[in-house]
Amino acid sequence: MTHRVHKTEKEIQEELHAIYQDQRGEMPNLRELDPMRSSQFRRVIIRVIGALAVLSLVSWSGFMLWTRGIFHTQKTLETSINGPREIRAGEETAFTIRYANTGAVPMAALEMKLNLPPDFTLVSAQPQATREKTWTLGSLTPGSDGAILLSGVFHSQVPSTSTLQAFFTYRPANFSSEFQDIQTATININQSVLEVAVTGPPKTLSGDDVIYTINVQNTSRASVEGATVILLSPNDFLLTKAEPAPTAPDVSVWNVPTLESGQLFAITLRGRYTASANGEQKMEARVSFLKDGVNLAQANATAITDVIGSTVAFHLVLNGSTEDRSENLGDTLHVSVDYKNTSDEVLSDVLFTLTLNPIGAKELPVVWDPTSLGGGIQKGNVITWNKTAVPDFARLAPDATGVFDLRIPLVESLDQSRMTDHFSLKLSVSFARVGSITKKHTIETSPMMVTLNSNLSTTAEARYYTTDGEAAGSGPLPPKVDATTSYRIVWFLTNTLHPLKETVVTTTLPSHVTWINRTETAYGTVSFDEPTRVVTWRVQELPANLGTASATFDISITPKTHDVGSFVKLINATSVETIDVITQARLTRSMESLTTELPTDQEAAGKGIVVE
Structure with a gap:
C-alpha cells in the first residue's frame, strides 16, 4: 500500500529552483518564452551590424584613397605656360606650353585644348593643332616631356587683361579613368605698338x-x-x-x-x-x-x-533755339540774327551772310518770300546784309548792335524726287578793316541742322457700306428707335518720308455704343478695354515706303426716342502718337469724332438721322 507524501510549499520552491536555476544559481524570468533563443538572436544581430559597419568603413576608406590620389604620392603630369606677362597690344608675342611625365608609369591618351581670348590672333603653332585648338599628343613615357610653341598678337584695348588657358586630359597606364590638368596665364596689356x-x-x-x-x-x-x-x-x-x-x-x-x-x-x-x-x-x-x-x-x-574771342559777337537763333532742330512740313522757320561790335575800334565794310545749304544735290523745301527776310538780299540759297542794305555796316561803331528777324515758310508737301528733307543754316560775318588795320576777317557760327519730320497724315471714317458697295454694317438704315444698327469704323495712316515706331491710335466709345468684337488690320493689333471704353490700335513699326495702313472695328447703336431727328455719335475724337525714327521727334495728330452722318459713304448718304 502506497502512501502520498505531502510536501510543504517551501520544499516545492526549493525543488523548482534546483531545476530551473541557471549556471550562476539565479532564477530566469519564466514569463519570457525561450530565453536562450532570444539571447542568441540578439548576439547574431549585433555581429551582423558590426560586420556591416566594418565593411562600410573599408569601402569609404578605399573610395577616399582612390579619389584623393593617396595611392599616387606625387603629381604625374607637370604643365606650365611660359611667356611674358606684360605685353604691348599689336606686337607678336611667343608662348611655350610645356608638359612632362614625372611619374613612374607611362601616360596614354594625352590631349591639350587651348582656350584663347577673342582679342588674340594666333599666328603660328609648332607642332600644328590636330584639330581646332586641340593637340592630340598620344602617349608619354616616364621622364619624357614635350612643348607646344605658340605665336600670336593681342589686338586688345589698352589698358586691359587677357587670359590664356591650356586644358590637359590624360590616363596613366595603371588606371582606366581620365585625369585633368589646367594651366592659366593672365596677360596684362598696358601699352600699344x-x-x-x-x-x-x-x-x-x-x-x-x-x-x-x-x-x-x-x-x-x-x-x-x-x-x-x-x-x-x-x-x-x-x-x-x-x-x-x-x-x-x-x-x-x-x-x-x-x-x-x-x-x-x-x-x-x-x-x-x-x-x-x-x-x-x-x-x-x-x-x-x-x-x-x-x-x-x-x-x-x-x-x-x-x-x-572775336571783335563781333553774333548769334543765330531758329525758333527760339541755337541747337539742331526738327520741323514739320508747312511750319515756318522764325530766324533771328543779333550782333554787337565788342571791340574798341570801328569795323569797316561789315557783311553778314546766312547760307541755307541743302544736303545732297536737291532743292531746299522752303517757300521764299523776299518781304520777310529782315531786309536781307536773297540770291539762291544765300541771304546777305551789306552796307547797301544796312548803311551802318559801312562803318560799324563800337558797341553798335542790331537784330534781323526772318520768316522762312516750309513747303506743305515734299516732292522727294527733287527736294531734300534736311539742310543746314550757317551764319558768317566779315569785315575789311578794324580801325586803321586793313585785314579781311571772317567769323562763322557752327552749322545748325534742320531735319523735316515725317509727313504722317491720318483720317477716320464711319461706314455702313464698303467702297465696293458691299454691306459692312447691319440693321435698319436710317437707324430706327429701339432697333440695332451696326457700323464699321476705319482708321487710315499715310506715311512716305521716314520710318515710324511705337505708333498708338486711340479713341473712346460713348456709353450708348456697343463694341462688336470684330477687327481687321495688316499692321499691329486693335483692342478694346471694357472698363475704360478705350479702343487702341498699336503698331510697333511703320516703314517709310508703307503708303497707307488701315485698321477697322465694328460697333453698334440702338437709338432711343430722344435721338429721333438727329445724328448719333459713334466714337469720340481720335488721337495719334508716334516717333519719327530719323529725327526721334514725337509726332501727334488728332481726328474729330464720328457720327451716323457718314459723309464719306456715298451709298449711305442722307441716311444718318434717326427715325421712329
Whole structure:
C-alpha cells in the first residue's frame, strides 16, 4: 500500500529552483518564452551590424584613397605656360606650353585644348593643332616631356587683361579613368605698338585759319593692320580741309589698312574756330584697332589752343533755339540774327551772310518770300546784309548792335524726287578793316541742322457700306428707335518720308455704343478695354515706303426716342502718337469724332438721322 507524501510549499520552491536555476544559481524570468533563443538572436544581430559597419568603413576608406590620389604620392603630369606677362597690344608675342611625365608609369591618351581670348590672333603653332585648338599628343613615357610653341598678337584695348588657358586630359597606364590638368596665364596689356601725337597753335583768334597735325606711328618691328584714327574736335571748330581725306564723308575717321615697321601716318587738319569759341579748346586724336567692327582704343593725344574771342559777337537763333532742330512740313522757320561790335575800334565794310545749304544735290523745301527776310538780299540759297542794305555796316561803331528777324515758310508737301528733307543754316560775318588795320576777317557760327519730320497724315471714317458697295454694317438704315444698327469704323495712316515706331491710335466709345468684337488690320493689333471704353490700335513699326495702313472695328447703336431727328455719335475724337525714327521727334495728330452722318459713304448718304 502506497502512501502520498505531502510536501510543504517551501520544499516545492526549493525543488523548482534546483531545476530551473541557471549556471550562476539565479532564477530566469519564466514569463519570457525561450530565453536562450532570444539571447542568441540578439548576439547574431549585433555581429551582423558590426560586420556591416566594418565593411562600410573599408569601402569609404578605399573610395577616399582612390579619389584623393593617396595611392599616387606625387603629381604625374607637370604643365606650365611660359611667356611674358606684360605685353604691348599689336606686337607678336611667343608662348611655350610645356608638359612632362614625372611619374613612374607611362601616360596614354594625352590631349591639350587651348582656350584663347577673342582679342588674340594666333599666328603660328609648332607642332600644328590636330584639330581646332586641340593637340592630340598620344602617349608619354616616364621622364619624357614635350612643348607646344605658340605665336600670336593681342589686338586688345589698352589698358586691359587677357587670359590664356591650356586644358590637359590624360590616363596613366595603371588606371582606366581620365585625369585633368589646367594651366592659366593672365596677360596684362598696358601699352600699344601704336603711338599718336597732336600738334597745333597754342593761341588763335576765332575766325582765323589754324592748322593741326596728327602723327600716328608703328613702333614695332613688324607691320600692323587694322589701325583707325578718330578725331574728337571741339564743337566750335569748323574743319574746312583734311589731308588725306577721312575714310567716309562727314565722319572724322581714317582707316589705315597697313602700317609698316616704324612707318609714320600723318594727317593735316585745316579749319577755324567759330564766333562762340572762347578760352581753351582741346583737339584730341585717338588711335584704335578695328576688330570685328569694334574700335579697341590704343592711345590718345591732345593739343590745347587758347581761342581769343572775336571783335563781333553774333548769334543765330531758329525758333527760339541755337541747337539742331526738327520741323514739320508747312511750319515756318522764325530766324533771328543779333550782333554787337565788342571791340574798341570801328569795323569797316561789315557783311553778314546766312547760307541755307541743302544736303545732297536737291532743292531746299522752303517757300521764299523776299518781304520777310529782315531786309536781307536773297540770291539762291544765300541771304546777305551789306552796307547797301544796312548803311551802318559801312562803318560799324563800337558797341553798335542790331537784330534781323526772318520768316522762312516750309513747303506743305515734299516732292522727294527733287527736294531734300534736311539742310543746314550757317551764319558768317566779315569785315575789311578794324580801325586803321586793313585785314579781311571772317567769323562763322557752327552749322545748325534742320531735319523735316515725317509727313504722317491720318483720317477716320464711319461706314455702313464698303467702297465696293458691299454691306459692312447691319440693321435698319436710317437707324430706327429701339432697333440695332451696326457700323464699321476705319482708321487710315499715310506715311512716305521716314520710318515710324511705337505708333498708338486711340479713341473712346460713348456709353450708348456697343463694341462688336470684330477687327481687321495688316499692321499691329486693335483692342478694346471694357472698363475704360478705350479702343487702341498699336503698331510697333511703320516703314517709310508703307503708303497707307488701315485698321477697322465694328460697333453698334440702338437709338432711343430722344435721338429721333438727329445724328448719333459713334466714337469720340481720335488721337495719334508716334516717333519719327530719323529725327526721334514725337509726332501727334488728332481726328474729330464720328457720327451716323457718314459723309464719306456715298451709298449711305442722307441716311444718318434717326427715325421712329
